[in-house]
Amino acid sequence: MALWVKEQQTDDLALSCRVSKVLHREKTPFQDMAVVDTLQYGRMLVLDNIIQTTVGDEFVYHEMITHVALNTHPSPKRVLVIGGGDGGSVREIVKHPSIEKVVHCEIDGAVIEVAKKYLPEISCALDNPKVEIIIDDGIKHVRENKQTYDVIVVDSPDPIGPAEGLFSVGFYEDIAAALKDEGIFVAQTESPFLNRDLIQRLFRDIGGIFP
Template sequence: MESKLALWVKEQQTDNLALSCRVSKVLHREKTPFQDMAVVDTLQYGRMLVLDNIIQTTVGDEFVYHEMITHVALNTHPSPKRVLVIGGGDGGAVREIVKHTSIEKVVHCEIDGAVIEVAKKYLPEISCALDNPKVEIIIDDGIKHVRENKKTYDVIVVDSPDPIGPAEGLFSAGFYEDLAAALKDDGIFVAQTESPFINRDLIPRLYRDIAGIFPITRLFLANVPTYPGGLWSFTMGSKKYDPLGVDREKIPELKTRYYSPAIHQACFVLPPFVQELLK
């Protein structure tokens, strides 16, 4: 008999908005020292990682986010060798970064080792590069790691949770100063910067803070259906190279499903309601 039981994961995105996904199976539940973690199979988007009731990633749409948080910045730098990922315990950003042949080392600094373990066990298609010999995993606070490393990285990717509670520090001007110091003289950082529909106070503040530190600051967009609002922003701070100056013909061919040389240019074209936020 077909089960009539309907289990749902519900992310309360704002006081007045929620996204629910029907669950076919609960694979893992754990209270880590940092957060409440679950891995579930959803019928719409496949396997999903949830932390503190916030959807972190799903097998169905993760490629958009992980390709865009990495390739736009990596292809702006002429030869990225040392890359730091802060957060992103699922390993999706690391998987994309090691596709670049110039890469010598990826340091992956995630605060919660339990997220990495669970990703390795239940999300193999996302975590598959975490065992790559070029990857060094450090279980530590990314804020502390950038403070302790100066002029070390070509590119830093901030794959952070939403700016709630302890993650707030990953969205502060002081942290952006530390990122600038941890980058080499021609370094670039990129961070996920939330939804232009929902985080309309946060995005202008971050953009101003980053533009006060980096000579080149650019915001770009992609569609991530399981994140609040569906339209997602990323902000890049660069010391020397402009992502808009990249010669499309010279972008290396990568096996991707969302990012492409045309998307590299198109993602910086902002609708007026987003441009308005950056004035």
């Protein structure tokens, strides 16, 4: 009997991938987590039945969420990554020679440990000496660190459960306060094709805070 990962994206659309092997399953204090090998995309990380990343195509997302902001900033030295426990964003950030410090704030430390074990291609920079890993709530971290970062990358999952607050006006206000002058903020904001209402709200919320 074939085993499939099925992500229900809308009432009318689902994405399914055939699984060749289940490598890990765990219920953390925050979410259900699984790592599987798939026939189409290779190894896959799944959180709460939502596909987070795959070895086959992760570079598209991780390169775009990091390099545009880092190449736009004149001299990025201190970068904060919120979420992204797989380590892909961190891997791309440390490629920039101007970077002195990357603070990686992930609420669920189990994701980092699983990524190190099962996704070495993605998590390979988490032990870089420029990287400091903090297991904490990113909402709390930005609230407590003012004028600290040149670039902030919010590499969050979908806006449900522990990630819901990462899509709020209050969080964006704290992000703005945590950035240095000329700082840049970039975030995962879902699909413009499938989440139009959310995108419109975020555009209004962020546009009212950032010039």
